[in-house]
Amino acid sequence: MTNILDKAKQWLTATFDADTQTEIQNLINNNPDDLADRFYKDMEFGTGGMRGIMGAGTNRINKYTLGRATQGLSNYLIKNVKKEQLKVVIAYDCRHNSQKFAKVVADVLSANNIKVFLFEDLRPTPELSFAVRHLGCDAGIVLTASHNPPEYNGYKVYWADGGQIVPPHDSGIIGNVNKLDFSEIKFDANEDLIETIGAVVDDAFVEASVKNGSLSDDIDRKNLKIVFTSLHGTSIVSVPDALKKAGYDDVHIVEEQRKPDGDFPTVKSPNPEEPEALEMATNLANKIGADIVIGTDPDCDRLGVAVRDTDGNMKLMNGNQTMVVMTDFAIQKWKNEGKINGKQFVGTTIVSTELVNDVAASYNVATKVGLTGFKWIAKMVRDFTDLQFIGGGEESFGYMVGDFVRDKDAVTATLLACEVAAFAKQNGSSFYEELLKIYVNNKFYKEHLISITKKGMDGAAEIQQMLSDMRNNPITEIDGEKIETLSDYNASTRKNLITGEVSEIDMPKSNVLIYQTASGTRIAARPSGTEPKIKFYFSVNTPLDKTENAEKVEAELDAKIQRIIKEMKLS
Structure with missing residues (x-):
């Protein structure tokens, strides 16, 4: 506590504004526990950026932690990118303070003589990735905390290729950030270097999304009834427009969730992975007889998909299932056009379903597997220039179609999901039945995720101890x-x-452990990179002889997962 108090008192100096000093003094006087949580560590500028709770302190998202990160990025760009005029584009989402934080970041960049393109209002994260290359920028920044709770915000950095920063730039930028004192941040903007952008880039992005997400000319898009919800996020500015331009006319928006709102008032969590987040959308779908429900997270990089099962009930697909169906569909379209020649690949991650590998292999398409996070899939596109990238996804409800965007992209993925559903419907099938066919042709894979929250200093230590125990005293049977x-x-x-x-x-090294049996049962464990959580991923599989037995087999796999969870004492 002595070290924490000394650290906090530095924020009572003239480097920090009066409001910040008042907030810190109140914590010193009245709330030592909160003070400790705000100062026991620095907000980590990780390998993609930062995400955390907003407020004053070194372990919070605020003007100074963001300013320090941006000053470090500026110093790295100036030193390593030898150009007369450096350029960076900035976007932000619907969260509280995102617009204000975006202007702070723009000010710091411009004060360092870097040209800034600043979006006029909130925009999806995939549009930021697109804009980096579209505008010929050296880097991009988006202010977002993705699907985290309302009290969070964050800061992600992209390189000139449109992907999030990876080695060697990640460690180089982090090194520059970590050696900076807050007094070294240049906050005095050069307004002449800040240019507002909007509709021109929007139009180019939506046009590219439709081009990449519409894979066939022989699809009856007008016959697909779609329910869409933006969950109070940024996708409302892009997805409806993209659907309309692609030819989907029967689109019904959940009006109660249309307006961007950082409080996310109609949901517990604005995360399309959670069935409750899509409850209003599925209720509307049942009311009007829709074929498919699409919901996106606040910054529009993840999508949740619900479709009708064989009994006609709406069923939320998990990220692995959606990824497998969309990958299979995309590869089929490439094959039908004679474009599969052994020089194509799809991307996935180490904690995602292995079924996608089997699907790709059945078409003579390679699968590249990277660490968790879409920056590694974007890196694959850059690294394997002798191969064509078809698409890629991860279990956490993210997918990327083609390489015009170098991050998970819920705009284009929405179009692709609707392509699958529309094509299946006109051929007497459905999105869900296409998934069952894949299971019959390969195996029925079932995945499940458990996240355990451990907050604060003690929680961080508990998470590390859990991983240490699993590493040093490995499970031998499950x-x-x-x-x-x-x-x-x-x-x-x-x-x-x-x-x-x-x-x-x-x-590259990453704090992930994966246990696997000879039959393919897998248990993976890793700490979340964005929240105080440890995540456990379970995957089991078994053959499926015919689609009529899918419900029985799924129940058996669910029971197996629950036995494993109980055996590991996680329930």
């Missing part, structure tokens, strides 16, 4: 199956627990 391999991405090793053989994992 639900009657022997664990065959333990992959430790922090140590870059994969150990066969039966033979003792150890092999190297050729990926």
Whole structure:
């Protein structure tokens, strides 16, 4: 507490404005626990940026932590990108203070003689990724906390290729940020270097989205009834327009959730992974007999999809299921056009379903697997220039179609999901039945995610201890199956627990552990990079002989997952 108090008192100096000083003094006088949480560590500028609760303090999102990050980025750009005029584009979402924070970031960049393109109002994150290359910028920044609770905000950095920063730029920028004192931030804007942008970039982005997300000319789009919800987020400015331009006329928007609002008043969490977030949309779908429901998170990079099952009930797909169906559809379209020649690939991540690998292989398409996070899929596009990128996804409800955007993109993915549904409907099938066909042709894969929240200093220590226990005292058997391999991405090793053989994992280090049995049962554990949580991913599979048995097989796999959770004492 002595160190924390010393750190806090630095925020009572003239470097910080009067409101900040007052907030800190009140905490010193009245709330030592909150003070400790705000100062026990610095807000980490991680390998993509920052995300956290808003407020004064080193462990909060505020003018000074964002200013320090931007000053560090500016210093790195000036030193490493040898151009007469550096350029950065900035976007922001619907969250509280996002617009104000975006202007602070623009001020700091311009004070460092960097040209800034600042969107006039909120815009989707994928449009920011698109705008980086469209405007020939050296970097991009978006102010967003994605699907986190209302008290959060965040800051993501993109490089000139439109993807989030990866090695060597991530560590280089972090190094520049970490050695800065708050007194070194240049806040005095050069307004001549800040240019407001809007409709021209919007039109180009939507046009590119329709081009990439509309994969066939022989689809009856007018016959698909769609319910769409923006969950009070940024997608309302792009998705309806994109659907209309693509030819989808029968689109019904959840009006109660249309208006952007950082309080997200109609949902507990603005996360389309949660069934409750799409409840209003599925209720509307049932009322009007819609075929498909699409919901997007606040910054419009993730999408939730609900479709009708074989009994006609609305069923929320998980991210793995959506990814598999859309990947299969996209590859089929490439094949039908004679474009599959062994020089194509799809992208996925280490905690996503292995079914996508099997689907791609059945078409002679390679699968590249990276660490969790779309920046690694974007890096694949840049690294494998001798191959064509078809699409890529991850279990956390993100998908990217083509490479015109270099991040998960709910605008174009919405179009692709609707393409699947419309094409299936006109051919006597459905989105869900297409998924069942994939299961029959491969195996029925079932995944499940558990997130355990551990807040504050003690919580962070608990999360690290849980991972340490799993690493140093590995599980050897689960639900009657022997664990065959333990992959430790922090140590870059994969150990066969039966033979003792150890092999190297050729990926950047990451604090992820994956247990796998010979039958393909997988358990993965990793700390969240954006919230005080540890995440456990479960994947089980078994053959499916015919679609009529899908419900029975799914129940068996669900029961297996629950047994594993109970055995690991996570329930």
